[in-house]
Amino acid sequence: MVSPELYRLEYDREHILHPYAPSNPPSNMTFVKSAKGVYLELENGQKIIDAMSSWWSVIHGYNVESLNTAAVEQLTKMSHVMFGGITHEPAIKLAQKLIEITDKHLERVFFSDSGSVAVEVALKMAFQYWNSQGNSQKNKILAFSKGYHGDTFGAMSVCDPITGMHSAFEGILHKNIFADSPGCPYGAKWDEKYISDFASKLEQNHKEIAAVIIEPIVQGAGGMNIYSPSFLKSVRALCNKYDVLLILDEIATGFGRTGKLFAYEYANISPDILCVGKALTGGYMSLAATLTSKKVMQGVEANGNVLMHGPTFMANPLACAVANASLELLLNSPWKEKIQNIQTQLNEELTKCEALTIVKAVRTLGAIGVVELHEEVDLDFMTPAFIKEGVWVRPFLNLVYIMPPFVITKEELTHLTSAIFTVVKAYECYKANEKKV
Template identity: 80%
Template sequence: MLEYDREHILHPYAPSNPSADMTFVKSAKGVYLELEDGKKIIDAMSSWWSVIHGYNVEALNNAAVEQLSKMSHVMFGGITHEPAIKLAKTLIDITDTSLERVFFSDSGSVSVEVALKMAFQYWSSQGNSEKSKILAFSKGYHGDTFGAMSVCDPITGMHSAFEKILHKNIFAEAPGCDYNAEWDEGYIADFASKLEQNHKEIAAVILEPIVQGAGGMRIYSPHFLRVVRALCDEYGVLLILDEVATGFGRTGKLFAYEHADISPDILCVGKALTGGYMSLAATLTTKKVMHGVESNGNVLMHGPTFMANPLACSVANASLELLLHSPWQQRILGIETQLKEELSECNTLDIVKEVRVLGAIGVVELNRDVDLAWMTPKFIQQGIWIRPFLNLVYIMPPYITSSEELTQITQAIYDVVKEFAAYSKRST
């Protein structure tokens, strides 16, 4: 099977027929992945932020089985169903009170596409076709579909190959202020200038609140987000917050925008929405935005086949119930406290540039790029699944990870990074 995989199956951001070994997972339970040879390793990545409750969760399994006995899918055009209505109500209840409309889609990237369409249609439906650009940020990442790619970092991002065919948007400097940094107006100067100069053609601002994910796992000051919100209000521009990665508790708040005590005009969520069981996302917005979109008899022009899939909605309902009725705040605080204490040891290594922690996110930034083919097997030998990228060794463990399991993860990071430093010296 592995040989067939290498020959025929494409994996994310990887060449076909890769020379590196593929890790074969045959089952998963709790925080552990069981490999083909029976070895169990802790998943410190939550399968890219999504598996917040761990794997093979009884409550989520039961929700899926129960819904399967009714219907796994039905079109959402002209039809509705209880799982979608219940999920919409929960999302409206747990997000800011201004967010009262929900659009369900297949993935986080598509939720961003929908948000961009909402912003453009909001203005065009009211006769303002001049607002045809988005103001985004360097180091930002919002997905791999074409609209989403157009608001990702155009230079250092992953989509430079498509630069000539993407919609041309405007980019401000990435937030450069640490989470606890003393505020300096210089941090916001470039963004403020770009907004002032171009606000007449800007439909919306989009950014990942508090944590820029795939653009470098950068954690920035809540005050930056407050000023962005204020400037958007001042210049009459919509604010889209992409919480596909940060939503549902990952940063220590249910949603990252709560760190700044602000609210968006449009909010994108996904990943952890179903506890990592299947792909589902949502775009939430205000009555004002939707009334604007629907001016002059218009409707939002989007409609995925699997929109509000009943099976996915049922699992999402079970996942949110499990999250909201758990001591998730205490768990995240415990993970954060332990990560700050234990990952700090990495600062003693010359190869380490910086250690950053927020909520259930831990980042060890190196002063050189990692060697993925060398490092991944080393982590597996230590009983850990970590997928580094660029110069970052980062983790976002499931919320149910025990303190003992977390110590195993942090110790593995220290040991492997230390060994990597020696390996790098020999290689050069």
């Protein structure tokens, strides 16, 4: 007789699609039945540390009392109401807080239900900004190699066409322009050569470029590339020179992840449009926002136009209420000290991975740790190996990386970094034996 657990896993394998995975995969998913703090509890009772913050969003850990309370209290009032012609307190409060904590030029907030859609809205803003003023020639975006901005069609069109996971759609995506990825490592001496390709592309094509889009300081899913703030400063200066809007995608980096509340603060610049999401609700539910300036919206609305977007769940009250509680929890905590402590510990404890021949580089910033290998990882090897060590790490490409919850303790983080060294070392032996065979 098949156990209930096995039946559920088999049903999942046969019928449910998971991200970036084949239908009916050769192995079952990892079954999580509950979560608390930094731990995921598996169906068999094992507790493992979530090093990924559920794709970078669960900054406070799981099952947080104040966020639970905010959700329950809002549920007793209304879980959802349309935003067309209607407004409500959670949305107003959240907009006020976002305007308060972001750059002073960002005065308009558009709420959406995912990071990808926040990017779609930003692209629409940029195109409508120029089109509403009679400049339809500006119909392209200048993006970057190794960039990743989401999986919807507009977002896919500004992801790296090679590493952005969207090559299957190349023939039907809007054709944009790509510059070399930022090549000046964080902390390295600045040289103008690093910006030459971007400067050249912008100079040659600025008459048809509506906006530049970039992930500030850390390119995430495109390769965990951590680059110099000087590069971002130069991007801003060149956008000003050629009268092109600058979109900053802070969906992964926002709300303290890099050690600053927003990563653009490292370069002391102002975006024209800012996208935030992921950690906005502390990982409780999907919510994102696109912020822009009064100037941009006046451009969009020239000649009686309006921004043409309106999701059904725009400014969902339940999500906004939890986001308000999450921001309050973050801003009233010693988050800067926590992130600095995490970075210091990651620097000290991940460095030993550099002794392994399979490791190409180790880099950290804030609560981000990256161990880059010389070859792509094998998830069938690494996933069970990490679970055996009591941690959940989800590598991709040739990267073993972590973005732990900010509430992780020193002991829990040591457990995590030790597991990375152990598994990567075992993987090195595994690959060496495989090559011998």
